[in-house]
Amino acid sequence: MGELPFKTWEYEEQTKTKHSVFADYIDKWIKIVGKYNKLNFIDGFGGIGGYKDKEGKLFYGSPVLVCQAIERIALKNSRDINVIIVDESKEHLENIQKILDYSKIKIKPFMVDKDFDETINNVISTVKNIAPTFVFIDPFGFKIKMETLKKIMSVEKSEILLNFMFTRINQFLSAPRVENVYNDLFGGNGWQIFKTLKGQAREKGIIEHYREQLKTFSKFVYYYKLEFPEKRKTYYYLFHLSNYYMGCSIMKSSFAKYNLGRVEYRGFRSGQLELFELADIKQSEIIELLFKKYLGKEVSFKSLLEDNIDSTVYLESQFRDTLKCLEAKNKIKIRRIPPFTPKGRQRKAIEENDIIQFKDESDRA
Ligand SMILES: C[S@@+](CC[C@H](N)C(=O)[O-])C[C@H]1O[C@@H](n2cnc3c(N)ncnc32)[C@H](O)[C@@H]1O
Known part of the structure; x- marks a missing residue:
């Protein structure tokens, strides 16, 4: 130059x-x-x-x-x-x-x-x-x-x-x-x-x-x-x-x-663990955190993020992925508001107003 x-x-x-x-x-x-x-x-x-x-x-x-x-x-x-x-x-x-x-x-x-x-x-x-x-x-x-x-x-x-x-x-x-x-x-x-x-x-x-x-x-x-x-x-x-x-x-x-x-x-963990291993650890940490906080309760996705975004190391995408995984395993229920897309399809994504229901242990599969 x-x-x-x-x-x-x-x-x-x-x-x-x-x-x-x-x-x-x-x-x-x-x-x-x-x-x-x-x-x-x-x-x-x-x-x-x-x-x-x-x-x-x-x-x-x-x-x-x-x-x-x-x-x-x-x-x-x-x-x-x-x-x-x-x-x-x-x-x-x-x-x-x-x-x-x-x-x-x-x-x-x-x-x-x-x-x-x-x-x-x-x-x-x-x-x-x-x-x-x-x-x-x-x-x-x-x-x-x-x-x-x-x-x-x-x-x-x-x-x-x-x-x-x-x-x-x-x-x-x-x-x-x-x-x-x-x-x-x-x-x-x-x-x-x-x-x-x-x-x-x-x-x-x-x-x-x-x-x-x-x-x-x-x-x-x-x-x-x-x-x-x-x-x-x-x-x-x-x-x-x-x-x-x-x-x-x-x-x-x-x-x-x-x-x-x-x-x-x-920290020291990054040198020893592969990225996918870290992702697994994070997911189980997030599950533990959410059930500890919301067991038996329901909360909107927006409130969940407001409660946790600046007090934890997790990203919004990691909360979203964990919730989807829990939903697929029938560990939580998500009430989507509105339930359908503008084209009339069942909504799958998780948006701000959707309500996450954390079931009691006895209700979980
Ligand atoms: C670290 S540099 C800024 C770098 C810039 N943000 C960047 O991304 O390239 C700090 C600058 O603050 C200026 N500065 C120092 N004291 C200041 C003050 N009290 N008010 C305004 N600018 C000041 C210095 O002249 C210097 O150019």
């Missing part, structure tokens, strides 16, 4: 995963949520827009990936999306514009060379009737305020994908000068108790505490761990916040697509 008319950063493996998941999800978000709504996409920490890997291959950053997705989708469907790219560096935003020009992308994002927190708070407090907004928060550090995340989530149908820089946050946990920054980050001083812990207990404590705080204002919160390649050491966590189970479910499947079909950290 010859000399490019813009700057690039070096591409790391985990950035590739982050971008693949991000691009896959954004594509679906534009198609699904954008079908009936005007949308806002806000990239809070835009970066410079481009990367090169060790072989010199060019990759795009989040602002360019979004513009590309909008253009691609707009060829077939009309969508109304406002793109705002924030980066405190004017130079970075100019570089993004150079990449958009170079790639002949016609989308014209609104660029803001200011601090993210100030900008987003301005937007939320001054614009009335804000459209569903996706905010991507991808800083190098950790100056993110819980209060600001709460404000964003108060906008109807908003979502956040946030890069929680665990390594750095963990590194400075005991530094006195970050105390106020951490109180803002965690929305209180509950993080202090993890200073005395070590290793896994400390990591899990910090992450779960952060999630609990987010759960006080976001209905669904799921996190994904990304490691330094070949080091088996946590780099950062991607947190996804959404007020609809469907957002959480789709993000899980987008992540699984780039993580060998699963959302959880690839």
Whole structure:
């Protein structure tokens, strides 16, 4: 590749995963949520827009990936999306514009060379009737305020994908000068108790505490761990916040697509068990979970997903497949609403409103 008319950063493996998941999800978000709504996409920490890997291959950053997705989708469907790219560096935003020009992308994002927190708070407090907004928060550090995340989530149908820089946050946990920054980050001083812990207990404590705080204002919160390649050491966590189970479910499947079909950290089991063995284990785990929770009860498929999507590692497709399998073995009954397809055939698929009846042991075959 010859000399490019813009700057690039070096591409790391985990950035590739982050971008693949991000691009896959954004594509679906534009198609699904954008079908009936005007949308806002806000990239809070835009970066410079481009990367090169060790072989010199060019990759795009989040602002360019979004513009590309909008253009691609707009060829077939009309969508109304406002793109705002924030980066405190004017130079970075100019570089993004150079990449958009170079790639002949016609989308014209609104660029803001200011601090993210100030900008987003301005937007939320001054614009009335804000459209569903996706905010991507991808800083190098950790100056993110819980209060600001709460404000964003108060906008109807908003979502956040946030890069929680665990390594750095963990590194400075005991530094006195970050105390106020951490109180803002965690929305209180509950993080202090993890200073005395070590290793896994400390990591899990910090992450779960952060999630609990987010759960006080976001209905669904799921996190994904990304490691330094070949080091088996946590780099950062991607947190996804959404007020609809469907957002959480789709993000899980987008992540699984780039993580060998699963959302959880690839622990020791992945090296020893084949994929089909893992699928069997998952299915029996799901059966155990469902009967423990719903034995003798009935529940709509939508409620079942709402109850379990952000508290388990299972994907919507795995719940669906397990239920179908249980139905075939006459272990559960599914009342489909409506029972027939528009063409008058008996419905086989499982949809949101269908009622799943978990029989008592005595009723089961
Ligand atoms: C990790 S990079 C973003 C990468 C980008 N999301 C991508 O996918 O390529 C972080 C960016 O945040 C910018 N930044 C740092 N502090 C900021 C702040 N307070 N407000 C807005 N941008 C900031 C930096 O200039 C840098 O370009």
